[in-house]
Amino acid sequence: MAVKDYIRQRFFPHMWCAGCGHGIILNALLRAVDNLGLNKKNIVMVSGIGCSARISGYVDFHSMHTIHGRALAYATGVKMSKPELNVIVPMGDGDALAIGGNHFIHAARRNIEMTAIVMNNRIYGMTGGQFSPLSGYGSMGTTAPYGNIDHNFDVVDLSVAAGATFVARTTTYHVHELSDLIEQAIVHKGFSVLEVLSQCPTHFGRRNKVGDAVDMLKVYKKRTVRIGSEKKQTDPDLIERGVFVKKDLPEYCREYDQLILKARQNR
């Protein structure tokens, strides 16, 4: 199928600013789904609220655009009640890790099979440029006019610690890697987290004087390296890309099937 067969053309044009990284993620996601040959009726996309969360309206899957921070909780209900569905949960950084942080770690802990994509633009795009838990110390935002004194989470470390069984990171500059990692995350039988560094030129770029979308993409190119790269040893501030964790552990829905068998025997 062509990528356009996976979108709802009626719902276009999209609402994202010119140069926004979220559209690149949408594109990569559709390629991944196409490559995997998934049937559209077996995919559910659940999102929260934010510029990022609007992605669910554009795809021709079952889609649920929910409330801020709670996408994973809705997705848990969908997946548990119909485990044969592929559940994809794209989230903004605020959505996933500020208001939704608790659901994030608990979904990871349960190891429920779904694909969490953190579209990390290090800012609250939709509400106009406030700092997020991923903005980082010293960054500027409308609510950090003197420079942010909040430290950021590391999405990868947090996900690993919480028990996610597939954890990866890439950027919107590395589009082939991006769609490849989305594929791997979807195929993984467990809770998978993919952090995608995604540019918000309108707010993060402007307020932090990083430049326009192209400048921001160049930063992703220059300041990230593949996991294990030697460059990282001489320049520890470089951000690593790739698969950090991939392990087979009992998945929640399958565990529940076992529990049902046990409950029936005990009757």
Added chain:
Amino acid sequence: MNKNIKFIQGNEVCVEAALYAGLEFFAGYPITPSTEIAEQMASRLPRIGGKFLQMEDEISSLCAITGASLTGHKAMTATSGPGFSLMQEALGYAVMAEIPCVIVNVMRGGPSTGLPTHAGQGDVNQARYGTHGDHAIIALTASNHQDIFRMTVEAFNFAETYRTPVILLLDEATGHLREKIEIPEPGNIPLVKRLRTSVKSGIDYHPYLPREDGRLPMSDFGDEHRYNVTGLYHDMWGFPSDNPKIVYGLIRHLVDKIENNSHQIARFRKHHVKDADVLLISYGASARSALHLVENRRSRGEKLGLLELQTLWPFPVDIVREACNNVKFTVVVEMNMGQVLQQVRLAADMPEKIFLANRIDGELITPTDIRNILRVIQGKGV
């Protein structure tokens, strides 16, 4: 055939009834005095192949059952005051996205942590107005186990009929009370099944286009029809819209589908109301004491009657007005500072003849408490 008689807690009755209604999915978070519902579900649901989830909080509990409902399963959560407060945003989402589900609130004393192990009825207004924005809601209650069973099944039926979340307001006193219940035979109480669309695959299905009778056929996530669900104002496709016509049409639809059917949704019991010259109006645990007093006074020839409400929202205005019009005065019996009283006064033609008998100290209101207030109103002293 042997009758299926049990001697169980009100909370357990709620579980039996939910399973009778076809519940397949429950998500919750422990909180007194509703915890027994979650515990029973954890044991019962897997045995029938259903799912029980203990979530990380009440917000995610309501979110999870909402998601499960979209895949075509009857779903429910249970909580008490603090948890119900946390659920308010997700409740509004279920209203807006028109997703059937049942939320049980076994009320305790509030506000805040309040009185975890004591009865209260202070969440009547929260059930109605707790989530932001104009909307309509269905909230049911019951005073005895047989009726808890019935109203729990009705809650599921209304949820499906009107494609809406339904709130079941129980209270600590009935939730923890043990009394006899006869579990109805399957089929004795009619069940409303999920109305699914008959639109064939490949033909456009409009998830938010009401039929002529106002009902909206659904399509399960995972079936052929793929559509968008959102808490934003949306068109018949489920796609976000701020077109004033669409916004107006949707808010009217959300409110009218419930308010215009308030007669169909009204559930109540009349005890000696016909010839009464003094009327009590009550519900839940308070109605047990009110009924006790009515029967006691009747045996002495006093013409006391009780209108017991089981549907609290939409408020049964006409039924209440008519009942109040036929008596000298009315006393609303409840365990809060007059939440239903306020509605009765709005409904009645002569609000000055509506009085309150209440307790707000965490103790169950007794027949003597009501009797004393009646004497004061009648000028007989205490």
